[in-house]
């Protein structure tokens with residue numbers, strides 16, 4: 001199969017990639033289990049793309065139950081080295097209003113029950129995560145937003161995404177706490193996704209779609225799934241247009257990313273010193289260091 005360099009993970013409300021042509025659905029079994037769903041591969045204006053619905057196409061997988069390692073491993077095995085995550089988020093700031101878009105550049109990981117690494121079992125790596133979002137990829141998303149000239153949404157660049165375990169939304173006290181930290185938005189899925197993408201040397205950026213003001217805002221009722229998905233439905237067409245513009249740009253520009261060499265300074269155990277079974281499991285990630 002041809003190398004597919006661009007991957008899209010669609011979150012809540014974004015279960016397929018519009019405009020995808022020459023579609024082939026691929027079921028990939030990974031050493032870390034099955035991905036959330038079949039991956040739809042195809043082309044957008046001739047550019048190869050892989051699309052995966054994070055919660056499954058029928059939205060049947062909880063944030064804490066997402067097979068994050070299988071998802072990233074499967075995308076990596078197809079050749080993906082740019083990954084755009086589309087995610088519904090609650091907002092902690094008045095100016096980040098429902099139906100706006102945000103390009104977060106930082107994460108605070110408050111998840112508790114998720115495996116956050118591919119390594120272990122005789123293989124050690126410590127990749128840098130100081131800048132978990134690829135600035136070059138995020139820049140492409142920003143430029144794609146400008147290409148689209150939307151009249152009904154606004155893009156905010158930068159901000160910190162707090163990742164909670166869920167599946168419940170936050171308490172009022174938690175929401176106030178995260179606001180006091182200066183965080184911008186909240187969601188339940190971008191960690192450990194971003195960590196694993198970095199270990200897999202995949203450039204990662206999030207297109208966050210604001211759906212609500214969580215539960216801190218005196219003028220808005222506390223978030224419910226119904227409110228979040230209702231607002232997302234209004235922004236889904238814009239998100240699809242933006243993604244197509246970004247894919248067009250990525251196909252032409254393929255920007256350099258530090259993420260693409262994250263293991264060069266991060267891989268501690270030489271592949272030759274790893275147990276054979278571990279080396280085999282990690283092969284799509286470490287092949288170039290073998």
Ligand SMILES: CSC[C@H]1O[C@H](OP(=O)(O)O)[C@H](O)[C@@H]1O
Nearest residue numbers: 011012063087088187188189228
């Ligand atoms: C349906 S609202 C809560 C749900 O939406 C977000 O998912 P995703 O990041 O995949 O768009 C949030 O993290 C929760 O999983």
Ligand SMILES: Nc1ncnc2[nH]cnc12
Nearest residue numbers: 088089090186187188214
């Ligand atoms: N307020 C919120 N908290 C967590 N995840 C969300 N996804 C959408 N809105 C959210």
